[in-house]
Amino acid sequence: MLAWVAQWVKSLVVIVLLGNVAEFLLPKGDLKRYAGLLVGLVVLLAMISPFGVMWRGVAVPTLNGAGTAASGSWQTAVAQEELSQARAMVMALPGVTACQVRHLGSGAVAVSVTADGQQATTTLIRYAKAAVAVATGSQQPVRVFIKRPAAMIHNRRSKP
Amino acid sequence: MRKHWLAGLSLGLAVLAVAPGVKAASLPTVVQQQAKTLDTSALDRQLNQLVRGHPGVAIPGVGQIVSDLLHHQNPFNPQTLLRALALAAAGDLATESRLLGIILLLAVMGALLGRLGESVAGSERGGMVQVSRLVVLSALMLVALRSFGLAVGLVTSLVGELVHLMEATIPLLVVLMAGSGAIASAGIFHPLMLATVNLVAVLTKRWVLPLILLATIVELVGDWLPRFSLKNLALLLRQTGLTLLGGLMTIFLGVMTVQGAAGSVADGVTLKTGKFLASTFVPVVGKMFSDAMEAVLGSSLLLKNAVSVVGALAIIVTVTFPLVKLFLMMFLFRVGAAAAQPLDVDGVSDTLATMATAVGWLVAIAGSVALMFFLVLTVVVSTTNGVQL
Structure with missing residues (x-):
């Protein structure tokens, strides 16, 4: 459970890191503002993604792949x-x-x-x-x- | 028939010969006898281990405390503890202030680089200024996180030590509790205490400390990279951790107080009934028996209190040294934050303030865990002291 929380936080931090790098590299102008908005949206989505799983109900682990295209690897x-x-x-x-x-x-x-x-x-x-x-x-x-x-x-x- | 009568008479004489002996034995003798039969080896081992780390601090053993209590003396001299504490604080200050020096040096270099970059580039916030700021902040953060990791390790090992201490103390306490007549209380408290101690330890080590660590890292990233700050996420994580600890503490204290009160009432009733039965229905020597029982139970009570005093002292000694170290760390981070503010490098002062707050939370966690264990000992013992004959 905590490992999962740590994973979540880590992915958030990485997204923020990349967003800051993009902010640093992009030239001043409209592109920078839109990129900022985009990064903000991505951070938002990443932050609420666990709650999204909760709304959809408990995720049931399924053995998908048997009989489909992935069956070769199976x-x-x-x-x-x-x-x-x-x-x-x-x-x-x-x-x-x-x-x-x-x-x-x-x-x-x-x-x-x-x-x-x-x-x-x-x-x-x-x-x-x-x-x-x-x-x-x-x-x-x-x-x-x-x-x-x-x-x-x-x-x-x-x-x- | 006559033989039967003779046997009864000799039995009565034997009882008369033995029982006054029990009654006549003074309380100190009974207590010393009981203290001798009590196996305190586990507790003694923990105490030795504890004292070895801090020379100058002496925690008296159970027998010592019993005799001191009987002779109305103070079993523990707080001056020695204070002296050792001052010594340890001085040592910590010397090592930690080196860290502060490094941090301040970094801040000054960052400020110089920033001004230099501004004068070369000519612009307010050129790329060079940004890069120099990032480099300084990264170095600062590495130093700060390393010392925070040390602090977290300190708290983790502190919790482990406290658990060992409690696991050495609790069996003794329970045995003496049952010996002093609080049988129902002993039955209630034994699983309750062990479960609490282990639950608190696991919760603190596996959940609260990692959550605080995560929160600190997220907050530091927020200071490091000002865009897309995640400071509120840090707040969320930290609050989750602290709520876990606080909630557990509240529930546990409530349950223990209520259960303990019920147990001590039941014990009181049992003991009173036993005494009444002995002194009423056993002719001639019944009163003597009940008095002897009272003496033995009273000495068990004394021993139990002595064990709890030893445990409480050991907890205090175990906890104060790391807490003082953490306090010093927090203080120095605060000093650094205050000193770095006029240099006006973005983020340096904030980073140091964040670190100070985080170490402050560590202090709070270590303190509350120690307080909880302390309460386990004192509440349990004082509740069962209420069992009156």
Whole structure:
């Protein structure tokens, strides 16, 4: 609530600031007077805009955009979310230290996994493919890249 | 049968042996015993923390105050507080007057630049004059806002400290209140006091201070850029903040006084009934019991008052130092405004006057919060003192 008030006041101050700059820059004459009037009107509108919302009743947050022109961005967001879920699944596997999941241009999904020697490569590949399939709910071609930093494997072997 | 009689006799003898002991114990002894069993560690920790910041000020502990009250001595020497206060004020004056010097220097430079610009450009209000004025005012505002931010931080931390102090004091007070027989009052006041203290703290920190800060910024922008002034918006914001605080204070005081009066009447009735029952229906030793009860309750009353005195003193000490600092700040801003007026640079004097007013509002907020906490302690204690045996 207070953050909203602060936002309101900030926008008002910015408008006044810009109005003063315009006042300073414009040459003397009719234009300056009209510009002053205009800035005054804008300040007035900005000041009463919250009360305008009140008159119209409580603003109901609507999920507009689904099914309209903005639905493209909506679907992108969903796809992105699915990919990050797949990433979280892969990261949950013991031995995986890093993972990146991204769309390739052709509709395929690329998964690059960084892992130490704890899991076999075939297991990792199978797990990553299954994770993508579960998260997206569709059978997309998946390419898995496994990275094994030498230091990690070495550490693991030297431990016992 | 005979065994039964023997048991009754021995019980009676035991009571007779113990009860006069309770009655014969002098009030100071009972009080000292109670003071020993009272856990004042939280309060003591707060007091130590408070005193550490201000050497020279000594706040006596609860036991000390009890014995002073019993021996009719003054538990607190205000002279030490005044001396420490004078010392702190001198230090603050030294640091703050440096700020005033910077501000005045800026104002003089602004005036010089303005005259210079006028004589070069030849016109009354040329672009150069305007720009020089803006630059000086911007620097001034940066300095002023920085010190105002410090002042706001001071008030915020003051409120936090007061809350800690109250949270250390209230449990003690409630326990002693119940111990002195004001059970209904303790039940009423405990949630009321805790809720008030926290509500006031949250309201002040989250709402009142930010609103005052916003109002000050808007007003300063109005001084900085004279066109399209938003001074009335500043007034609106400030009034909203102060109304919130004032309204809460009014409601709270009303509720507490009325509820407290009701609670103390109920307690009085309960205690009188208990005493009457004890002295009437318990034969022989009943009177003794009720007298002993009275002594114990009376000593709890004394301890409770001692705790409230400690709390009130701690609040006074906590509040006076920041308030003096803020007062000095306000005074110096006023002096700056008065001194900058004859220099006749547009806005400098107004800016300083605005800052002085804003710091004055901070003083008012800090003072009213402290007053409210002070009243919580004193009103609660004096209301429950009305519980008569």
